[in-house]
Amino acid sequence: xxxxxxxxxxxxxxxxxxxxxxxxxxxxxxxxxxxxxxxxxxxxxxxxxxxxxxxxxxxxxxxxxxxxxxxxxxxxxxxxxxxxxxxxxxxxxxxxxxxxxxxxxxxxxxxxxxxxxxxxxxxxxxxxxxxxxxxxxxxxxxxxxxxxxxxxxxxxxxxxxxxxxxxxxxxxxxxxxxxxxxxxxxxxxxxxxxxxxxxxxxxxxxxxxxxxxxxxxxxxxxxxxxxxxxxxxxxxxxxxxxxxxxxxxxxxxxxxxxxxxxxxxxxxxxxxxxxxxxxxxxxxxxxxxxxxxxxxxxxxxxxxxxxxxxxxxxxxxxxxxxxxxxxxxxxxxxxxxxxxxxxxxxxxxxxxxxxxxxxxxxxxxxxxxxxxxxxxxxxxxxxxxxxxxxxxxxxxxxxxxxxxxxxxxxxxxxxxxxxxxxxxxxxxxxxxxxxxxxxxxxxxxxxxxxxxxxxxxxxxxxxxxxxxxxxxxxxxxxxxxxxxxxxxxxx
RNA sequence: GGUCUCUUGACCGAGUGGCUAGGUGCCGGUCUGCAAAACCGUUUACUCCAGUUCGAAUCUGGGAGAGACCUCCA
Numbered sequence: 001x002x003x004x005x006x007x008x009x010x011x012x013x014x015x016x017x018x019x020x021x022x023x024x025x026x027x028x029x030x031x032x033x034x035x036x037x038x039x040x041x042x043x044x045x046x047x048x049x050x051x052x053x054x055x056x057x058x059x060x061x062x063x064x065x066x067x068x069x070x071x072x073x074x075x076x077x078x079x080x081x082x083x084x085x086x087x088x089x090x091x092x093x094x095x096x097x098x099x100x101x102x103x104x105x106x107x108x109x110x111x112x113x114x115x116x117x118x119x120x121x122x123x124x125x126x127x128x129x130x131x132x133x134x135x136x137x138x139x140x141x142x143x144x145x146x147x148x149x150x151x152x153x154x155x156x157x158x159x160x161x162x163x164x165x166x167x168x169x170x171x172x173x174x175x176x177x178x179x180x181x182x183x184x185x186x187x188x189x190x191x192x193x194x195x196x197x198x199x200x201x202x203x204x205x206x207x208x209x210x211x212x213x214x215x216x217x218x219x220x221x222x223x224x225x226x227x228x229x230x231x232x233x234x235x236x237x238x239x240x241x242x243x244x245x246x247x248x249x250x251x252x253x254x255x256x257x258x259x260x261x262x263x264x265x266x267x268x269x270x271x272x273x274x275x276x277x278x279x280x281x282x283x284x285x286x287x288x289x290x291x292x293x294x295x296x297x298x299x300x301x302x303x304x305x306x307x308x309x310x311x312x313x314x315x316x317x318x319x320x321x322x323x324x325x326x327x328x329x330x331x332x333x334x335x336x337x338x339x340x341x342x343x344x345x346x347x348x349x350x351x352x353x354x355x356x357x358x359x360x361x362x363x364x365x366x367x368x369x370x371x372x373x374x375x376x377x378x379x380x381x382x383x384x385x386x387x388x389x390x391x392x393x394x395x396x397x398x399x400x401x402x403x404x405x406x407x408x409x410x411x412x413x414x415x416x417x418x419x420x421x422x423x424x425x426x427x428x429x430x431x432x433x434x435x436x437x438x439x440x441x442x443x444x445x446x447x448x449x450x451x452x453x454x455x456x457x458x459x460x461x462x463x464x465x466x467x468x469x470x471x472x473x474x475x476x477x478x479x480x481x482x483x484x485x486x487x488x489x490x491x
Numbered sequence: 492g493g494u495c496u497c498u499u500g501a502c503c504g505a506g507u508g509g510c511u512a513g514g515u516g517c518c519g520g521u522c523u524g525c526a527a528a529a530c531c532g533u534u535u536a537c538u539c540c541a542g543u544u545c546g547a548a549u550c551u552g553g554g555a556g557a558g559a560c561c562u563c564c565a
Contacts, residue, residue, distance in 0.1 A: 034565070047565035087563070173560075175494060180561075182493065224563075246565030251494095253564085276565070277496095283557065287564060322514070323504060328497080328558075335503040338515035345514085348529080384505050388513035398530055402521090 001025060001062035006378045008054075008242075009326060011250060011273040012172055016380055021241050022271060027063045028240030029054065030232040030270065032249055033125070035072040036106035037091040040113045041293035042279045042316075042331065043246065043286050049317055050276040050325040051244050052119040052428060053381050060426050061378075068235045069122040070228060071110075073103035074129045074211055074221060086221060089211050099211050103129075113296035116313040118428045124235050128227035132213045135222040135230045139201045139215075141264040151192040153204030153218030157259060159197050167262050172273060173251035199256055201226055225256035232269055233261065243270035247277050248285075276325045281306070286331065294331070308333040314429055315340040321383040321427060342391070347431045349394035350423060352401055353416045359406035364396045366411040370418045377426055386427070393419060445476075449485045452478075 006019040021027050031051045034044050051069075058065045073088055092099040111121070128135075139155050142148040147162050148155050163169040163177045170180060180197050200223035205212035212219045232240065238261075245254065254273065261269040278285045286293045294304050302310030311319075319339035323329040369389055376385035393415070399405035407415075423429050448467060455463040468478050471487070479486045 032565075035563080041565085043565045045565085050565090173494085175561080179493065182561095248560070248564055251560060252562085278559075278565075280558080285559070285564090289562090289564065319503090327504085330503080332503070334501095334515075338503060340515095342514045345529095382505080384513075388505070391513055395531090402530065404531080 002060065004061065004374070004378055006057065006061060007380050008272055008274060009380045011275050014174070017272065019241075019272065021063065022239060025063055027058050027065045027242065028236035029058070029065060029067045029242040029244065030228065030236055030240060031067070031069045031122070031243075032228060032245035032253070033069040033071050034106075034110055035087055036103045036110065037087045038106060038288060039295040039297060040106075040110045041286060041288075041295045042299065043293065044110070045113065045117055045296055045316065046279050046320055046325075046329065047244075047246050047276050048114050048119045049117060049320050050381070051274075053321070053325075053377075053383065053426070054242065054244065054274065055120060055122075056426050056428055057377055057381065066124070066236060067120075067122040068124045068126065068232065070126050070128060070231055071103070071107050072128050072227060073100075073107070074227075086209070086211055089209065092210075100129075103127075109297070116300070117296070117317050118313065118430055120428070126231045126235065128222070128231070129211075131227060131231050131234065132222065134234055135226045136202070136215050138226060138230050138233075138260065138264055139217075139222075142201060142260065145263060147263040148201055149194065150217055151194075153220065154192055154200060155202040155217055155223075156193050156198040157201055157223075157256070157263070158194065159199070159259065160195055162259050162263050167259075169259055170251070170255050172255045172258055175251070199223060199225065199252065201260075225253055225260060228253075229257045229260045229264075229269065232257075233265070238265050238269070239267050240270055242272045242274060244274040244276070247275040250275055277328045279331055280328050281331045283330065306331075306333075308337075311336050311340065314432070315343060318343040318387075318429060321429075322387060324384055325381055343429065346387075346390060346394055346423065346429075349397045350419060350431070352397055353412065353419060356397065356400050356407055356412050357403065358409045358412060360408065362407045362411045363400075363405040364407075366393070366396075366407070366415050369393050369396075370414070370422070373422055374426075377422075383427065386422070390419070390422065445487055449478075449487065452485065 007016050008019050009016045029051070031047070034040060051067075055065060055067050074086060086099075088103050089099045092102045095102060097105075115121075139148065142157065143150070143155065147158050147166070149158055159169050159177065169177050177197070181195075202215055202217055202220055202222060204218035204220040209221070212221055232243070243254070243257075250273075258268060261267070278287075280286060281292050281294070284290055284292060294306060296316075298304040298307065299311050299316055300313065302308075315336060319336050320329065322339055322342075369392060373386045373389040373393075376382045376389060379385075396405055396407075397415070400407045448471070452464045452467045455461070455467070471478060475490045477488045477490055479488070
């Protein structure tokens with residue numbers, strides 16, 4: 001264990017707090033994952049990257065972390081109670097596929113994208129559809145406590161009763177029930193509910209609904225917030241350390257989760273609630289509902305009208321880490337390009353450490369700079385400060401290389417270990433600038449063949465033969481024809 | 492309408508009551524046959540108004556603008 005203090009901003013208290021795990025060296029973290037009815041976009045990436053940093057930092061500190069992130073493949077209603085449609089199912093009928101088919105497809109795509117962004121896979125990635133029994137049990141527990149009621153085959157959470165008899169509703173978003181009452185929209189089809197702000201725990205499925213399960217109340221499906229309460233409890237226990245997600249989940253999602261868990265089991269599910277801010281695009285939140293999102297696939301390929309070019313995964317990751325996770329981050333090509341160049345500079349410095357000339361003395365305090373970097377990360381995951389400090393170190397590395405500064409062997413070894421450790425393991429930035437080799441080879445070949453053609457036109461057969469022979473050595477066969485030269489790689 | 496947040500230089504983006512954040516760009520330099528790359532140096536700043544203070548971009552009050560949540564949402 002590394003004996004350093006980690007501070008994190010707790011939405012519950014609106015304060016930065018010292019992290020003290022419930023168990024000495026084990027940490028449980030639950031993060032709300034995506035609803036798998038569409039492709040992952042930059043917003044999903046931000047959330048995944050944010051909590052990847054949390055995960056990596058905790059591991060760096062020596063904690064044994066169990067990181068749980070769910071896939072929501074069922075149960076999120078499109079439009080409150082009035083339609084009863086399920087997002088996954090709706091998408092399925094649109095694509096003429098089985099709901100499970102759609103969910104699995106997007107689940108795989110999501111994982112592919114996050115793997116590329118070098119996000120470590122969570123320890124457990126449960127599916128909502130695989131935990132119907134646990135969710136039914138939770139509904140039962142709430143009914144037993146009298147905090148839920150049955151209406152027309154559906155079960156609703158009695159928010160008012162909970163608020164009066166158990167705990168104030170809305171403690172995470174810091175709003176009062178009075179406040180919520182005043183502002184709840186009156187939606188159609190809510191006659192089943194006692195109050196408009198009550199939320200569904202179990203919904204009776206309309207006959208055309210495909211995704212449905214047997215329950216004591218009706219053939220139906222679980223309510224919007226239930227899965228996270230049920231699954232976090234199953235894998236992390238009744239009380240765990242960190243619960244995370246996007247800021248847009250604070251209300252109602254996380255407040256409902258709290259109400260369900262506290263109502264059923266008596267205690268707060270998590271101690272620390274962490275929320276990442278949104279990615280914006282032209283000042284607006286990026287999201288499906290605004291139809292202004294860029295998928296990660298599009299980022300990698302550059303095929304989107306707002307993209308000037310393709311961006312590689314590490315550029316995207318670095319771009320996100322250059323802003324603090326609790327600030328909104330505005331998407332722009334300029335910022336991405338700036339990130340790309342900056343990251344390369346950092347990688348170049350990293351590669352140089354090994355070949356630095358050693359001296360008797362160091363002209364700068366490597367230990368302090370590394371300390372500053374780590375302390376920045378430990379101060380509520382302040383990656384922008386950490387990165388700024390890494391750039392400072394990079395500048396020193398370059399200066400030593402230019403013989404304007406000096407470094408001892410000891411400091412050099414220290415940097416080699418720690419600079420790399422921070423970049424590789426804490427920030428999770430890896431230098432895999434392999435790029436698209438095929439395009440490069442094609443370009444190179446047309447260039448080489450062009451030069452050979454010129455040589456032949458000038459009757460410089462010595463050069464043209466030299467090119468052909470050298471290519472032959474590399475396993476590239478040249479075939480001259482009337483229409484020019486063709487080539488083939490014999491491997 | 493209610494609750495809350497934000498407003499920093501050409502762009503992105505940190506931050507603290509007093510000391511140049513950092514990146515990208517621009518400009519200058521080193522290097523170079525020329526160029527590019529690389530490296531070094533430099534430059535422009537805190538939405539407006541009033542107040543507290545020896546001193547505020549940072550605290551307080553007010554104005555303007557933007558955004559988030561209040562409905563599924565990372």
